[in-house]
Amino acid sequence: MAKAKSxxxxxxxxxxxxxxxxxAAEGLDVLVLEANDRVGGLCRTVAFAGxxxxxxxxxIITKDDEVREFIFDLMGEELELRRxxxxxxxxxxxxxxxxxxxxLLLNMNPVTTLRAGIDYLAAAGRQRLAPRRDVSFEDWVVNRFGRTLYRIYFGPYTEKLWGRPPSSISADWAAQRISLLNLWDVLLLLLKLKKEQPKxxxxxxxxxxxxxxxxxxxxAARAEAAGAEIRTKAEAVAVPREGGRVxxxxxxxxxxxxxxxxxxxxxxxxLPRVAEMLQxxxxxxxxxxxxxxxxxGLRFLNLVVDRPALTDNTWIYVPEPEFFFFRIQDLRNWSPSLCPEGKSAVELEIACDAGDEKWRLPEAEVREVCLADLARVGLDLHEAVEAYGTTAEAYCYPIYDLDYRRKIKAVLDFVWPLDNLLTIGRGGLFRYNNMDHSIKMGLLAAGHIARGAPREAILEIAKEQSVFEAPHKRS
Ligand SMILES: Cc1cc2nc3c(=O)[nH]c(=O)nc-3n(C[C@H](O)[C@H](O)[C@H](O)COP(=O)(O)OP(=O)(O)OC[C@H]3O[C@@H](n4cnc5c(N)ncnc54)[C@H](O)[C@@H]3O)c2cc1C
Structure with missing residues (x-):
């Protein structure tokens, strides 16, 4: 392949x-097309009411030295270490x-705890003697934790998050996400008989x-300074191809x-959009x-609140289906720099599909439902909200249904062999990349184009990641 110039x-x-x-740093002629009105993708930040x-x-968490260096070189003093x-x-x-x-002891109902414990031991014994096949998320959890824990916690919560029955979600997702494989380990950890914290x-x-x-x-500023051009509100709609090239x-x-x-x-x-764009x-x-x-997708209710402080948490998980949101972010605890002087900011995360009822609900109604639910969890902000607004993103979590591997393969078999096209990133490879994985893929893609490094290394990134952002299964 001749070396690319543009x-x-x-x-x-x-x-x-x-x-x-x-x-751009290697001297290539680079044009970036971004559909949104600003850069950042899922990591963009929106200023609102101060x-x-x-x-x-x-x-920002990474185990990759190259990525860490890349981020620290760029941001230096702007980064804060947060707890x-x-x-x-x-x-x-x-x-x-x-x-x-x-x-845990103070909060758990003893009858439920006993039932869950017996069920768990039965499931663990069965799994040891005659392991059952895991096809769906439901199988995976029931086979390891028992039916009671599935019914009271994992099942309803997973359905709330995905808007689909857990029996239709792949067991792979559970295997990647639930890294506390063994409740026994959790118990040993809690009793301080085991030191190593799960990852x-x-x-x-x-x-x-x-x-x-x-x-x-x-x-983006550094890329532009090196000569790259970034066009926002520019949505790619087609990628013409001739034979094996675009x-x-x-x-x-x-x-x-x-x-x-x-x-x-x-x-x-x-990835599915890339396949549709190729002509x-x-x-x-x-x-x-x-x-x-x-x-x-996700919808976010953003609130600016006339209170100097709200909680001591960075975030609070709200797994029960009867609540509209699944997580509350208390922004002052992320960084005081996010809030106006003397005030707080709260973000509520709402799981939905682009275009569904929750996605389309008028902002004022989202506010009303969420404020009522916030009051039910003990955070009554009715009198304190100064400003509110919603943001939304359609492509947050690739859905791993029972057939997802076949679909990824069918599309990648079409896209990947094209000589001068690379599809990378979270949506681009339909996998649960964290930021560091996507940065790494960007570095590898640039290495392939500028220096002929093998492109296959990209497919190895985030293959078996234990992912971040799903509520309380974060690494
Ligand atoms: C709720 C949530 C919380 C998360 N928390 C963390 C965390 O704490 N830490 C962490 O490391 N990761 C986290 N992640 C993951 C992180 O957001 C992603 O790993 C990262 O944004 C992926 O970057 P990307 O460049 O691969 O894709 P994206 O960020 O999705 O960027 C793709 C870009 O392509 C643009 N685009 C798409 N189609 C077109 C088109 N046709 N034409 C032009 N432009 C187009 C999009 O507008 C977008 O800007 C979280 C994700 C979510 C959803």
């Missing part, structure tokens, strides 16, 4: 901006998370003053259609697979 990057999230920054809101708080403190609000009680033995408990994290979006604004990108901006050609295209748009498209199997790949 590259178009679709998407100005972590993956796309990293690739653009590195390629406060600053992420799309759900984003912690996570979170609780689970369940059955009208506050459960400390990470779990605390005394707190899900990251007590500290880094966070930029002014919100996570600052990191990506700084990255020629460029057709995009819409301000109601007009434009076309730019390039030697190489990196896409961080959702000519794939065969019937590719079209069917792409159309059936779905994402779970």
């Amino acid at each position: 590259v178009i990057v679709i998407g100005a999230g972590p993956a796309g901006l990293t690739a653009a920054d590195r390629l 406060a600053t809101f992420d799309l759900g708080g984003h912690r 996570r403190k979170s609780t689970i609000r369940l059955w009208g009680k506050d459960f400390a998370y990470p779990l605390d033995f005394k707190n 899900t408990y990251a007590a500290e994290f880094h966070y930029p003053r002014g919100g996570i979006g600052r990191l990506y604004e700084a990255l 020629a460029g990108v057709v995009y819409w901006q301000n109601g007009n259609e434009y076309r730019e050609n390039a030697d190489f295209v990196i896409s961080t748009a959702p 000519p498209g794939g065969d019937a199997a590719v079209v069917e697979a792409a159309a059936a790949m779905a994402f779970r």
Whole structure:
């Protein structure tokens, strides 16, 4: 393959901006097309009524030295080291998370605890003697934790988060997300008979003053200073291909259609959308697979509150289905820089599908339902809210249904062999990337284009990650 001189990057999230920054630094001609009105992707930050809101708080945590260096080089003094403190609000009680033995004993109903314990031991014994096959999330949990814990906790919560029965969600998702594989381990840990904390408990994290979006604004500025051009409100709609290569990108901006050609295209748009953009498209199997790949969206209610402080938590999980939101973020505890002087800011995260009833509910009604639910969990802000607004994002969580592997394979088999096109990132590979995974993919994509490093390394990133952002299964 001749060395590329010009590259178009679709998407100005972590993956796309990293690739653009590195390629521009290597002297390539780089154009970034971003559908949104600002950079950052899922990590963008929105200023509102004097406060600053992420799309759900984003912690910087990474085990990758190259990524850590990349972030620290860029942000230096702007990063603060913060301490996570979170609780689970369940059955009208506050459960400390990470779990605390005394707190757990005080809060649990003894009859339920006994029933769950017997059920758990029966399931664990069965699993040892004659392990059952795990197909769905439900199988996975019931086979390991027993039916009682599934019924009182995992089942309803998973259905609330995904809007689908857990029997239709792949067991892979549970295996990746629930890293507390063994309740016995939890018990030993609580009794202090075991020292090692499971990897899900990251007590500290880094966070930029002014919100996570600052990191990506700084990255975009550095890429531009190195010569990259970033066009916002520019939505890629087609990628013309000829044989095994792509020629460029057709995009819409301000109601007009434009076309730019390039030697190489990196896409961080959702994988099914990439398959739909390629022209000519794939065969019937590719079209069917792409159309059936779905994402779970989120809506966020952002509140500015006339109170100097609210809780001592960074966030509170609210797993019960009768509450409209599943997590409460108390922004002052993320960073005081997010709140106006002497005031607080709260963000409520609401799981939904783009276009469904919750997605379309008028803002004032979202506010009303959420304030009533907040009061029910002991945080009555009716008199204190000064300003409110909602934000939403359709492509938050790739949905791993029972057939997701086949669909990813069908689409990737069509897209990946194209010589001068790379699809990378969270949506781009339909996997649960954290920011560091997407940054790493951007670095590897740039290495492939500028220096001929093997592209296959990209597919190894975040293959088996224990993921972050699903409520209380964060690493
Ligand atoms: C609620 C929530 C909380 C999270 N918390 C954390 C956390 O604490 N820590 C962490 O590390 N990670 C967290 N994550 C994950 C993190 O958001 C992602 O890993 C990261 O944003 C992925 O970056 P990306 O560049 O791959 O994709 P994205 O951020 O999705 O960026 C893709 C970009 O492409 C653009 N685009 C799409 N289609 C087109 C098109 N056709 N034309 C032009 N542009 C297009 C989009 O507008 C977007 O800007 C969280 C995610 C969610 C949903």
